[in-house]
Amino acid sequence: MRRIAPDRDSLLAILAEVFREHGYEGASLSLIGEATGLGKGSLYHFFPGGKEEMAAAVIAHIDGWFETNVFAPLQDIDDPRAGIERMLEATDRYFRSGRRVCLIGAFALDDARDLFAKAIKSYFGRWVAHLAEALTRTGHSPARADELAEETVCAIQGALTLGRAFDDTAVFSRALQRARAALG
Amino acid sequence: MRRIAPDRDSLLAILAEVFREHGYEGASLSLIGEATGLGKGSLYHFFPGGKEEMAAAVIAHIDGWFETNVFAPLQDIDDPRAGIERMLEATDRYFRSGRRVCLIGAFALDDARDLFAKAIKSYFGRWVAHLAEALTRTGHSPARADELAEETVCAIQGALTLGRAFDDTAVFSRALQRARAALG
């Protein structure tokens, strides 16, 4: 039928929302069908590998967004401080100031971890590594930069968890503010 | 039959492990039965409310452990510094130096959150509040104490997530070490 060209990007965005909201196991095909308005026929047409391929595509999509919006600014050779600031802004934008949860982080905790271990590891690994590199460029020692980078990503992930637990976005805002102070 | 009096504590410990490993949705009754060696008959005898009651019991059990081993030391009026140190040691013990993940944190992220929202909120709320009170007793201003307490619990949760993602317990150890330095 192909009534409207089904925009793959917004399809992946909806899928991501469902996985974020219900976890990997909790995101049933009927939930996904309901959220996307697509029947199983279409779903399996776009993702022959089923749920696992959907989740993998969503992870790749998020990974791509972070690569361009979060990790790339950190690789700015000339102005590492500005790069760090842009990283923090992109992070705030992505997590909608704490209204959103980190899918990759959530997957890291439940049993989706085994399926996507490599991607999860790589995502967090690049975040920490690129931030650490930027921090060495601002004058920190490599060891201190590593420490600070890991601490920052931990703080962000932890704030997302606590913010969700408290149902309070201020937790995330405060964490970002602290990160800004510690890094800047 | 009642062959061996089934120790409720160790039963809850096994249940907790299954929930930790697979999440709420992922922990199927057959997995639980396999892990505990109990059939559905026994399981529903001990927990007539089914899976939801099992998870609730596990949460209550963990909550109790934290209450006595983590939160109580923080309420030591005379020596708040020692209380904080005991809190950190108990935390390290509970999470087995990072080999274990926080069930309550994991539940906060997936769709078990809706079922157990109150308990989750209360657990993290007491942790932050008691730590903040201890910090005011060591001389920090109430505002600074709140900030530091929230930062610390965020750091712990984040480190558990990252540690799991990297499959590396050192992340958690480093986070605890940093917390010790920041608080002590």
Added chain:
DNA sequence: GGAACATTGTACCTAACGGTACAATGAGGT
């Protein structure tokens, strides 16, 4: 118009889900 192809709804499959019913078992107290 018709061929080729992308897209979809429907029907269906088997396995597993959470949960229930209940009879059988055996230990503890008397």
Added chain:
DNA sequence: ACCTCATTGTACCGTTAGGTACAATGTTCC
């Protein structure tokens, strides 16, 4: 010995899970 009752295994329930098959529908391009 006997009654009571906690505990258990087994069989079963309806529902939903993820997944497959396929015919029908358009759309695009020649």
